[in-house]
Each structure stands twice: as C-alpha cells, then as structure tokens.
Amino acid sequence: MNEIGFDFCGAALSARASGALWWPDRRLLAVSDLHLGKSDRIARRSGAFLPPYETRDTLHRLQAEIDALSPATVLCLGDSFDDLQAAAHLDADDKSQLARLMAGRRWIWAEGNHDPGPVDLGGTHLAELDAPPLVFRHIAQPGARAEVSGHYHPKARVALGRHTIARPCFLMDADRLILPAFGTFTGGLSCGAEPLKSLMRGDARAFLLGATMVALPAAAAL
Amino acid sequence: MTDLPPRFHDWFARHGRVPHPHQLALLARATDPALLLIAPTGGGKTLAGFLPSLVELADGTHQGLHTLYISPLKALAADIKRNLRTPIDEMALPIRVEDRTGDTSYTQRRRQRADPPHILLTTPESLALLLSYEDAPRIFAGLQRVVVDEIHALAESKRGDQLMLGLSRLQSLCPGLRRVGLSATVEDPPALARYLACHPAPCQIIAADPGPAPDIAMLETDAPPPWAGGGGRYAIPAILDQVRAHRTTLIFHNTRAQAEIFFRELWLANTDDLPIGIHHGSLAREQRERVEAAMVAGQLRAIVCTGSLDLGIDWGDVDLVVQVGAPKNVKRLVQRIGRANHRYNAPSKALLVPANRFEVVECVAALQAALAGDLDGDPRGPGPRDVLCQHILATAAAGPFDADTLYAEVTSAGAYAALTRADFDACLEFAATGGYALRAYDRYQRLVQRADGQWALRDPRSAKQIRMNLGTIIDADxxxxxxxxxxxxxxxxxxxxxxxxxxxxxxxxxxxxxxxxxxxxxxxxxxxxxNPDRKPKVAVFGGTKFSTSTQLSARILAMFETGDWSALPRHTADWLDLQRQVSQLPRLDRLLVESFPHDGRAHTCFYGFAGRNAMQTLGLLLTQRMEQAGLGPLGFVATDYAVLIWSLDPVADPGALLAPEGLRDAFDTWLAGNAVMKRTFRAAAIIAGLIDRNTPGRRKSGRQATFSSDILYDTLCKYDPGHLMLDITREEALKGLVDFGRIEEMLARIHQRIDHRQLDRVTPLAAPLLLEVGRVPIAGQGQERLLADAAERLLAEAGLS
Incomplete structure (x- = not known):
C-alpha cells in the first residue's frame, strides 16, 4: 500500500498518498484543508467561474479513503469549507454524498480560519481535538508539542537533475506534524519558505505525495 | 477617385520627390471599403496609408476622430507620430495627431476620450479598451478610416483576431468606415486581404515595386563555427570588422539570452570602444528608451537586438543587418533584411552568421530560398473562440447588446466568417454563466438577458475586471x-x-x-x-522560440540527399562527412534513429524532419509508449528536424515504438493528458476570462491560496469533458502545438524503413539538440525512480536513513 508509517510522539501513524493521516490504533482518519465550496466563494467574491466540481472531487477522494480504512472517527482539521456561506451553498448532490460519508461514524469539524463557526451539516464542531498523546488543531502554535495541524498546505520542491518537481507533503519533526491540503482546489506553500521554515526544526522530514510516496529531509527540499 | 491636391504636389516637389505609384494608387482608391498595400520597408508605406487622411483633413472641416492607426508596437506608434509631424507642419495642415498606448498618462487618456484628435495612433489592446467604454460611440463618432500597420505580423497571432473583432464593432459604430492594411512581403496576399476586409466586401491588393534584390550573404570567418551551441561567439572579430566598416549595424539574435551573452562578449572584444547598445523586450522601458533615443540621434554604431526591433521602425541610418543564428523562417529573414537601407532604391545588405554547423546548412538553405523569393507560411485556421469569449465580455462592458446583431458583426470578420450560430451561442453562454453542465453559477450569472432581449452585465462593477483582463498576450510569469x-x-x-x-x-x-x-x-x-568580475550564470529568458518552417526543413533534407556540399563552407562539409562516417545522414524515404549515452542517461534521437510541431507531438507519443515499456523516459526536446528523448533505460527497438497500430488511439487519449495541452489551456482560459491575469499585486498575497491552472484542467476533463474550454484548448493545440497529420505523413513516407544506429557517444548531427531550449519533462515512472534515488541519497547524507 502506498503510505509511509512512522512513529510520532508515541503514536504509530501512517501518512497516506491521498494526503490523509491514518491512526490505526484509534481508527482515526484526519484530513485537513478540504476547502469545500471554493469555486462558489471565488464566483461570489471575484466573478470568476472556475469549474464547479472541486467539492465532489474532494468528497470522492475522501470516500475512497473511508472505503479503504473504515475509520471510527473522521477528523476534518479546519478550513473544511472555503467559508461558511460556501457550506450553506453546497449542491444537493454534494450534501447527500457528505451525509453518506458521515453515517455510522464520529465526525469532527475542527475550526479553521476559513470556517470559524459551526456548520449546519451534522457532526461535532470543535476548536481543537485533544486525543492524548496527540493534540489536533488547525494552525500550529509556537512551542506546542505532539501537535498535528494543517493550514499551511506544505509542499516540497526537489531538483532531479535539470528538472524540478513540486509535490504536496507532510512535514514532521519531534514535536509537530503538518498535513498537506486534501482539497482539490488548493495550492501549496514551499516548506523552505517562511513561516514553515522557522516553524519546523532543522531535522524535519517531508513525506511527499505521489505515485510512490518518498521521505526526504525537509531541509534538502528547495 | 481622388487626385493629389496642389498643396501636396508642391510639398513633394519641394523635397525633390515624386509620389510613389502605390501612394497615388491608395489615394485614387481612397473610397474603397478595404485596401491592402504590400510594400517593402522604406517604400513610403506609412505615408501611403496616411495620404488620403491628410488630403481629406486638409480643409479643416472635419470634427472629431477621422483616422485610427493601429500598430503592433507602442514604439511604432510614437515613431509614426514623429514622422507625420513633417508633412503636417510643413504644409501647415490643421490636423491634430496623438498616440495612445499603455504608456500614455491617465490625464492624457481621459482628455482623449472627451476630445479625440483627428488621427489617433494606437495598439490593438488600447483599441479593445477604448471599445469597452460606455462612451465608445461618442469617442469614435465621425471616424472615416482605419489604417492597420504591419498587418502581416498582427495576423500571425491572436492580437490580430482581437483587432479584427474590434474593427467589426467599429464598423457598426461607423458604417462608412474604410480599412487599409499595410504589409511587408507575404506568401499569400489574398488570404491577408480576406482577413482585413469586412466580410464579404472585396479588398483590392496594391503591390508596390519590391525594389532591388537584397545583397545577402553568409559572413566568412577565419574560425569555424562550433559543432553545437548558439550565440555565434566565434564570429565576434569578423562582426566587429563589419561594424567598423558600416555606419550603423543591427545585430539580430533569435533569443534574448543569446543577445545578452553575445553583447557581453562583443563588449569585451570591443577594444576601439565603439558605441554599441543592446535592445530586447525583457529590458526595462527606461533602458530601451535610452537605446532608442541614442539610435535616432545616430550615436550608436551597432545594436544587439531581438525581435523587439523586428518591425518597421524607422530609426537612424541602418546600413547593415547581421543575423546571428539561423533565420528560422525565410519570411522573417526577408523582413529583417528590410531593416537595412531605408532608401527605396538601394539594395538591402545583410549577413548571416550561423551559430553552429547545423545552422550553416540552414543558412545556406535560407539564402537559396530568399533569393528565389520562396516565402514560407502556414495557412491560418478559423478565428480562435477564446478571443471571441473575451470580445463578448468586452462588448457587454460597453453596454447592453443584442445577440443576433453581435453574431452578424462577429461573422463580418474574415477569420470568423464561418463561425456557426451554435458555436457563437456556446461562447455567449460561457461568458454569461461559465457554461458548465453543472449549473452552479446561475445565482452569480455575469451576463443576464433583460426583458427586452438584450444581454447586459448583471453587476456593472464587473466591467472594471473585464477591462483589466483584456488582451491576448500571455506572458510567462x-x-x-x-x-x-x-x-x-x-x-x-x-x-x-x-x-x-x-x-x-x-x-x-x-x-x-x-x-x-x-x-x-x-x-x-x-x-x-x-557584480562586474564574475562569470555569470546565464539568465534563461523563455523568449520567443522560432521554428524553422517545414519548407526550409525540406530544402535541408534535399541537400543531404544530393550529397553535394559545394554550397557549404569546408568546415561544415567536413562535419557532414564526419556524421556520414560515424553514423549516417537522414534520408527522405527512411528514418534515422540514433541511440547513445550522454550525461548519465540513455538518449535516442529520431530525425523525422516533419517540422517542430509534429516532432513535438511525436516526442509526446514516443515517451508515452516508452513509459508503457518501462524504459523510464524523463523528457524530450523537439526541433524542426528531430526529437531527442532521454530516459533511464536505452531504446532497443525503435520500430516497436513507431508501430502505427494504435498510434491514432494513443494520440487521442494522450492529447487529453499532456503538458502541452495544459499550457494551451492556461493561455486560452486567461484570454476567455475563465481565470484572471496574474497581476503582480495579487500574487503577493499568501501563496497557499493560489493553485495551478493544471488542477482546473484536470478537474474539467474528469467532470465536464464536453466543456467549451476543453474544446477550444484542443482546437488551439491542434492549430499550433501538435500536429498528428504530419506524423502520419512521415510514417507513410518512411514505411517502417528504420535505420537504428547504436553509438557510444553523441553524433555530430545530434549535438546541437543537446543545447535546445524548450525541454519537456515527463512525469512518469522514470521520475518516480529518480525521486526515490534522490530521497535515499538525501536521507543518507543527512544521517537520517
């Protein structure tokens, strides 16, 4: 299976090629930065009509992970909706798809900077999730330990001879783990750029998503 | 029928000149709805275009705008303004001439809208902007003539399509509008005339005397050109001798990076301290203007430049044009030569400096073609629909419109004459709602149909955003x-x-x-x-990558067939002989394939001579098959005559890769998923108004908020494969970037006669390809294998494995 298993602050975790984090002992699946309804918000705010299919694509990919792993808990680690109005504007098909995914399991919406309030779609709304030994919150806090977060959409650039490739990645050091964005319409922040660079320790590792996941020292990425 | 009035006659006489026959011909046919003048540079082409306007405006009775002049370059508009001053001042004509470009100040532009001059000089982009204002009918009231300069250059790009749609709009605002196109020598004048005219009105073609044949030769140097590489450094002493022997020399390069390197080397060798400047499109405006001013003042002996000086700007007294690097097509060579000796009756003088030995062959072929007057060019396809989408939005920004009327208007542009109503309606639907199968945007609709049937902006404030996105030039960021x-x-x-x-x-x-x-x-x-004292890492400007016309490729292949090297310098003949010794020369009825290791990777070169677009397409198809065969292709680069592929494992059986069975199917599936399509999609999506242009200010904000247009493309392919933008992308790619038809022709020509040479090193003929720009990376197993290796090595180096 295309994933990288690792130990983080005493928890055995698995970084999946989809960008999801799997915690088998708790049967917990965490995904961050879904940005559902992004095209709706862009159309509302700027008048640009991007292909309005990112919500169903994101949900399809989430469904594939849920089918593969049957999690007891799904944790959406903030910025699950591009804004609260985008959540209200979800297409009827997308809403019922989401309801099917939520059925029969614990579903947590952690709040993010894009979606600070509760949404009318079921599930539990939390500011952060304390799941010892780990704590899950949207934005990494300075000095935190055993913390899993999202928000920055980390990606890594690697030079392969003359050509450079960039891929979304997980970032991990002894204290923190940062998840890549799971949403379809998301970009990335290079792990060599601030504030990610100073947030992570010098010996941080990056797990790059792709047809075959690979681990790199984060400092080696451009 | 208009004659030359006495005042004008006297003016010509005072300068000791008689009007050129084509100048009088344009005047005589001044009332024609459309005229196309084909004349060499220096043939008084611009004056010919303006003469009818000057005559009509001479009595001072015309109120408001009379003539609109459009040129592809801002600098050209400023230059024409200067040149028009002479007759206007000397004949004391009551005519106000102004230019309007992206460089014109805000106050000046405001004033021009309120009180337009008699003659306005502008660019296609500035015209599109003017037409998008609500007061467009008032600005253009009274307009009689439009003069399109360098129409041959505009017609090669979407800027021309935008302009022609703009003229169709103008024609409705000013029904009597007459059109004049000014063109350099082109291969198919009637096609250009149809492009210019208001369809189906006729357009007379007036051809000026082409003047004496150009004096054009290859520069002889003591040092032979290198086997590979660009830049022509070896020829610097010989070029400096030529600069010394002439008043002003223009030294053209095919890319900006080459111009930069050459300029530096030339400067180091310039022990006489001759005043030499550099000019190209990536330099800051201030820098370019300084060089332009020095050139007009006659202070420069040589200017190292690129296509930014290509068009007919009349600056100073250029008596020699040097072309470094092979001229990639004959038409461009002939037009560049036209830059020298702007006196009509003296032959233009030009020297070609091939940068490497393959280019010697190309230069000889180009010389033969230029002397034979054998111009090259591809016919234009139908008008691009991304430009039409933009035009619909721009029209809505100016005010409500009726769809039937706009359709009639659009199809009066030659390039859009065959546009169906269904295609037009699809573009209108795209502009209004995004045109998605999933009707997600009905609540935000950009254009709405009012009770009276007219289409209008839902929110008038969106006009500002539409105007900001006008234009068809898509730069790399x-x-x-x-x-x-x-x-x-x-x-x-x-x-x-x-x-x-x-x-x-x-x-x-x-x-x-x-x-x-x-x-x-x-x-x-x-x-x-x-940092004056270090060896530079070279700036890689994308610049323009010209491709050799297929016509030139065919001449080269024909030269190889004859085995007659008599037209070639000794060093190049030796080089071809060496190629024949270590491998062989490509032939018309067989396909030469060379495999060799280089730089730690297996390389395979296919000499198809089918033109760059076809060779690029072949590269994409072959790498796809190599991926299936597990050879780990990493990338390729295509030229007009070959495609070079590098991979982790070598190609053992090129015949299997080229098997025609299933190639067509592979082409269709491949077409959807490749990098060229994604690049085409991005450009089309920006032009059509699907995504905003990246304004630098906007990109300052958080980087994680922006994402690649490739994601949009993939999402559309997956969920809305019938969407208009995908249709446009496919059409645009097939028009310019990919070419399956020529691959099929090539495969038929070689009929599986493949000569596969496996060699231990780069061959003479393959060497130039290693330095080509425009490498296309392949994201496949090869990349995965490399990444895994790199990861292992980096982890080991960091002591983490």
Whole structure:
C-alpha cells in the first residue's frame, strides 16, 4: 500500500498518498484543508467561474479513503469549507454524498480560519481535538508539542537533475506534524519558505505525495 | 477617385520627390471599403496609408476622430507620430495627431476620450479598451478610416483576431468606415486581404515595386563555427570588422539570452570602444528608451537586438543587418533584411552568421530560398473562440447588446466568417454563466438577458475586471529586476519566475549586458547588486522560440540527399562527412534513429524532419509508449528536424515504438493528458476570462491560496469533458502545438524503413539538440525512480536513513 508509517510522539501513524493521516490504533482518519465550496466563494467574491466540481472531487477522494480504512472517527482539521456561506451553498448532490460519508461514524469539524463557526451539516464542531498523546488543531502554535495541524498546505520542491518537481507533503519533526491540503482546489506553500521554515526544526522530514510516496529531509527540499 | 491636391504636389516637389505609384494608387482608391498595400520597408508605406487622411483633413472641416492607426508596437506608434509631424507642419495642415498606448498618462487618456484628435495612433489592446467604454460611440463618432500597420505580423497571432473583432464593432459604430492594411512581403496576399476586409466586401491588393534584390550573404570567418551551441561567439572579430566598416549595424539574435551573452562578449572584444547598445523586450522601458533615443540621434554604431526591433521602425541610418543564428523562417529573414537601407532604391545588405554547423546548412538553405523569393507560411485556421469569449465580455462592458446583431458583426470578420450560430451561442453562454453542465453559477450569472432581449452585465462593477483582463498576450510569469538600494533601485528588466526561483543569493546572471548578483526576492521583485568580475550564470529568458518552417526543413533534407556540399563552407562539409562516417545522414524515404549515452542517461534521437510541431507531438507519443515499456523516459526536446528523448533505460527497438497500430488511439487519449495541452489551456482560459491575469499585486498575497491552472484542467476533463474550454484548448493545440497529420505523413513516407544506429557517444548531427531550449519533462515512472534515488541519497547524507 502506498503510505509511509512512522512513529510520532508515541503514536504509530501512517501518512497516506491521498494526503490523509491514518491512526490505526484509534481508527482515526484526519484530513485537513478540504476547502469545500471554493469555486462558489471565488464566483461570489471575484466573478470568476472556475469549474464547479472541486467539492465532489474532494468528497470522492475522501470516500475512497473511508472505503479503504473504515475509520471510527473522521477528523476534518479546519478550513473544511472555503467559508461558511460556501457550506450553506453546497449542491444537493454534494450534501447527500457528505451525509453518506458521515453515517455510522464520529465526525469532527475542527475550526479553521476559513470556517470559524459551526456548520449546519451534522457532526461535532470543535476548536481543537485533544486525543492524548496527540493534540489536533488547525494552525500550529509556537512551542506546542505532539501537535498535528494543517493550514499551511506544505509542499516540497526537489531538483532531479535539470528538472524540478513540486509535490504536496507532510512535514514532521519531534514535536509537530503538518498535513498537506486534501482539497482539490488548493495550492501549496514551499516548506523552505517562511513561516514553515522557522516553524519546523532543522531535522524535519517531508513525506511527499505521489505515485510512490518518498521521505526526504525537509531541509534538502528547495 | 481622388487626385493629389496642389498643396501636396508642391510639398513633394519641394523635397525633390515624386509620389510613389502605390501612394497615388491608395489615394485614387481612397473610397474603397478595404485596401491592402504590400510594400517593402522604406517604400513610403506609412505615408501611403496616411495620404488620403491628410488630403481629406486638409480643409479643416472635419470634427472629431477621422483616422485610427493601429500598430503592433507602442514604439511604432510614437515613431509614426514623429514622422507625420513633417508633412503636417510643413504644409501647415490643421490636423491634430496623438498616440495612445499603455504608456500614455491617465490625464492624457481621459482628455482623449472627451476630445479625440483627428488621427489617433494606437495598439490593438488600447483599441479593445477604448471599445469597452460606455462612451465608445461618442469617442469614435465621425471616424472615416482605419489604417492597420504591419498587418502581416498582427495576423500571425491572436492580437490580430482581437483587432479584427474590434474593427467589426467599429464598423457598426461607423458604417462608412474604410480599412487599409499595410504589409511587408507575404506568401499569400489574398488570404491577408480576406482577413482585413469586412466580410464579404472585396479588398483590392496594391503591390508596390519590391525594389532591388537584397545583397545577402553568409559572413566568412577565419574560425569555424562550433559543432553545437548558439550565440555565434566565434564570429565576434569578423562582426566587429563589419561594424567598423558600416555606419550603423543591427545585430539580430533569435533569443534574448543569446543577445545578452553575445553583447557581453562583443563588449569585451570591443577594444576601439565603439558605441554599441543592446535592445530586447525583457529590458526595462527606461533602458530601451535610452537605446532608442541614442539610435535616432545616430550615436550608436551597432545594436544587439531581438525581435523587439523586428518591425518597421524607422530609426537612424541602418546600413547593415547581421543575423546571428539561423533565420528560422525565410519570411522573417526577408523582413529583417528590410531593416537595412531605408532608401527605396538601394539594395538591402545583410549577413548571416550561423551559430553552429547545423545552422550553416540552414543558412545556406535560407539564402537559396530568399533569393528565389520562396516565402514560407502556414495557412491560418478559423478565428480562435477564446478571443471571441473575451470580445463578448468586452462588448457587454460597453453596454447592453443584442445577440443576433453581435453574431452578424462577429461573422463580418474574415477569420470568423464561418463561425456557426451554435458555436457563437456556446461562447455567449460561457461568458454569461461559465457554461458548465453543472449549473452552479446561475445565482452569480455575469451576463443576464433583460426583458427586452438584450444581454447586459448583471453587476456593472464587473466591467472594471473585464477591462483589466483584456488582451491576448500571455506572458510567462515575469518578475521585475531592480538594483538593491534604499530608494528602490534602478529597474533593469524582467526575468521569468521559474528562473528567479532557481537562484540562490550570491548567484550571478546577465541582464542588460551587465552581470548582477542575486540578493533576494522582495515583494515579487528580484533585487540584485552590481557584480562586474564574475562569470555569470546565464539568465534563461523563455523568449520567443522560432521554428524553422517545414519548407526550409525540406530544402535541408534535399541537400543531404544530393550529397553535394559545394554550397557549404569546408568546415561544415567536413562535419557532414564526419556524421556520414560515424553514423549516417537522414534520408527522405527512411528514418534515422540514433541511440547513445550522454550525461548519465540513455538518449535516442529520431530525425523525422516533419517540422517542430509534429516532432513535438511525436516526442509526446514516443515517451508515452516508452513509459508503457518501462524504459523510464524523463523528457524530450523537439526541433524542426528531430526529437531527442532521454530516459533511464536505452531504446532497443525503435520500430516497436513507431508501430502505427494504435498510434491514432494513443494520440487521442494522450492529447487529453499532456503538458502541452495544459499550457494551451492556461493561455486560452486567461484570454476567455475563465481565470484572471496574474497581476503582480495579487500574487503577493499568501501563496497557499493560489493553485495551478493544471488542477482546473484536470478537474474539467474528469467532470465536464464536453466543456467549451476543453474544446477550444484542443482546437488551439491542434492549430499550433501538435500536429498528428504530419506524423502520419512521415510514417507513410518512411514505411517502417528504420535505420537504428547504436553509438557510444553523441553524433555530430545530434549535438546541437543537446543545447535546445524548450525541454519537456515527463512525469512518469522514470521520475518516480529518480525521486526515490534522490530521497535515499538525501536521507543518507543527512544521517537520517
């Protein structure tokens, strides 16, 4: 299976090629930065009509992970909706798809900077999730330990001879783990750029998503 | 029928001249709805275009705008303004002439809208902007004539399509509008006439005397050109001799990077301190204007330049044109030669300097073609629909419109004459709602149909955004380069974002002839410091990549067939002989394939001579088959005559890769998923108004908020494969970037007669390909294998494995 298993602050975790984090002992699946309804918000705010299919694509990919792993808990680690109005504007098909995914399991919406309030779609709304030994919150806090977060959409650039490739990645050091964005319409922040660079320790590792996941020292990425 | 009035007759006489026959011909046919003049540079072409306007305006009775002049270059508009001053001042004509471009001040532009001059000189983009204002009917009231200069250049790009749609709009605002096109020599004048005219009105073609045949030769040098590489450094002593022997020399290069390197080398060799300047489109406006001013004042002996000086700007007394690097097509060569000797009756003088030995062959072929007057060119396809989508939005910005009327207007542009109503309606639907199968945007609809049937902007404030996105030129993302100092620093020019991203502080590169040191990136500006004494890491400007016409490729192949090297210099003949010894020369009825290791990778070169687009397409198809065969292809580069592929494992059986069975199917599936399509999609999506242009200010905000247009493309392919933008992307790609028809022709021609040469090193003929720009990377197993290796090595180095 295309994933990288690792130990983080005493928890055995698995970084999946989809960008999801799997915690088998708790049967917990965490995904961050879904940005559902992004095209709706862009159309509302700027008048640009991007292909309005990112919500169903994101949900399809989430469904594939849920089918593969049957999690007891799904944790959406903030910025699950591009804004609260985008959540209200979800297409009827997308809403019922989401309801099917939520059925029969614990579903947590952690709040993010894009979606600070509760949404009318079921599930539990939390500011952060304390799941010892780990704590899950949207934005990494300075000095935190055993913390899993999202928000920055980390990606890594690697030079392969003359050509450079960039891929979304997980970032991990002894204290923190940062998840890549799971949403379809998301970009990335290079792990060599601030504030990610100073947030992570010098010996941080990056797990790059792709047809075959690979681990790199984060400092080696451009 | 208009005769030359006495006042004008006297003016010509005072200058000791008689009007050229084509100038009088344009005047005599001044009332024609459309005229196309084909004349060499220096043939009084511009005056011919303006003469009817000057005559009609001479009595001072015309109120408001009379003539609109459109040129592809801002600099050309400013230059024409200067040149028109002479007859207007000397004949004391009551005519006001002004220019209006992106460089015109805000106050000046405001004033021009309120009180237009008699003659307005502008660009297609500025015209599109003027037409998008609500007061367009008032601005253009009274307009009689439009003069399109360098129409042959505009017709090669979407800028021309935008202009022609703009003229169709103008024609409705000013029903009597007459059109004149001014063109350099082209291969198919009637096609250009149809392009210009208001369909189906006729358009007379007037051809001026082409003047004496050009004096054109290959520069002879003591040193032979290198086997591979560009830039023509070996020829610098010989070129300096030529500069000394002439008043003003223009030294053309095919790319900006080459111009930069050459300029630096030339400067180092310039022991006489001859005044020499550099001019190309990536330099800051201030820098370019300084060089232009010095050139007009006759202070420069030579200018190293690129296509930015290509069009007929009349600056100074150029008596020699040097072309470094092979002219990639004959038409462009002939037009460049036209830059020398702007006196009508003296032959233009030009020297070709091939940069390597393959280019010697290309230059000889180009010389033969130029002397034979054998011009090349591909016929244009139908008008692009992304430009039409933009035009619909721009029309809505000006005010409500009726769909039937707009359709009639659009189909009066030659390129859109065959546009069906269904295609038009699809573009209108796209502009209104995005045109998606999932009707997600009905609540935000951009255009709405009012009770009276007219289409109008739902929110009038969106007009501003539409105007900001006007234009069809899609640049690579560019970053400004400035000297670092506390006051902001001198602007030097621009580099591509991906080049800037490859720099680390301390790296050096060339820009504007100087070596500078990269200090850092601040608010999307590259900050540099002077660094005179180090060897530069070269600036990689994307620049324009010209492709050799298929017609030139065919001439080259024919030369190989004869085995007659008598037209070639000795060194090049030796080089071809060496190729024949270590491998063989390509032939018309067989396909030469060479495999050799280089730089730690297996390389395979297919000499198909089918033109760059077809060779690029072949590269994409072959790498797809290599991926299936597990050979780990990493990338390829295509030229007009060959495609070179590098991979982890060598190609053992090229015949299997080229098997025609299933190639067509592979082409169709492949077409959807490749990098060329994604690049085409991005450009079309920006032009059509699907995504906003990247304004530098906007990109300053958080990077994780922006995402690649490739994601949009993939999403559309997956969920809405019938969408208009995908249709447009496919059409555009098939028009310019990919060409399956020529591959089929090539396969039929070689009929599986493949000569596969496996060699232990690069061959003479393959060497130039290693330095080609425009490498296309392949994201496949090869890349995965490399990444896994790199990861293992990096982890080991960091002591983490």
């Amino acid at each position: 560019l970053l400004k380069v400035r000297m670092k100092n506390s006051r902001g620093g001198t602007p030097l020019g621009e580099v591509e974002e991906h080049f800037a991203a490859s720099l680390s502080p301390g790296d050096t590169f060339l820009i504007g002839g100087r070596i500078v040191r990269y200090e850092g990136l601040r608010e999307m500006t590259v900050e540099v410091s002077p």
